[in-house]
Amino acid sequence: MKTLLSLVAAGLLASTSIANASNEDLKDVATVVAKDQKVSLYLNQESGPVKVTLLDERGKVLAKSKIKDYDKDVVLPYNLENLPEGNYSLEVSSNEDQMIYDFTTTKSEFQPVAPKMMAYGKEIDNNSLRLTVIGLQEPGVEVTFREKFSNEVLLTEEVDQPEGFTKIYKFKNIDTSDVMVEIKDKKGTVKSLFF
Secondary structure (H helix, E strand, O other), X not given: OHHHHHHHHHHHHHHHHHHHHHOOOHHHHEEEEEEOOEEEEEEOHHHOOEEEEXXXXXXXXXXXXXXXOOOOOEEEEEEOXXXXXXXXXXXXXXXXXXXXXXXXXXXXXXXXXXXXXXXXXXXXXXXXXXXXXXXXXXXXXXXXXXXXXXXXXXXXXXXXXXXEEEEEEEOOOOOHHHEEEEEXXXXXXXXXEEO
16 A cells, blocks of 8 residues: 555656646746847757747748757757848747747848959979969959060960859970969959969
């Protein structure tokens, strides 16, 4: 009889602790982190099933998600870079509770830096070179090949390729180890390559 009462008492304690875990306040199991134009919702495993709604400042629904029961913490990231700066809300609701997290997005202080012109050259054989130029902001590159020791111009040409190009140059009766090339973009950036 004592054993039966002990088992019943243990069962009641276990069911009470399970019920309390699923009924935890959302503010204790959900955290929102917003920075610049990105926001993340962190839900720990005790939150149970929830509905998540992202709203703009006029209450328009931008995104909806349903999170079911799970065995581990969950992170829901939202990228708002394509939306205007402003006030937004993240609404998290379970059967027992509802929380609304208000946040404001702003553009990041750091803007991506446009790549600079880069040039690479490789000897294919004694009379051929491969030239690759990337990172052009605008089309139009002046390519000048010179004899390395006398500085005599062997070839000059304008290449009007957007963003970059790869081209093979062949020379007659000139060893590529005696050649250098200068690449000048529209902004005046100059790169020199020696072979």
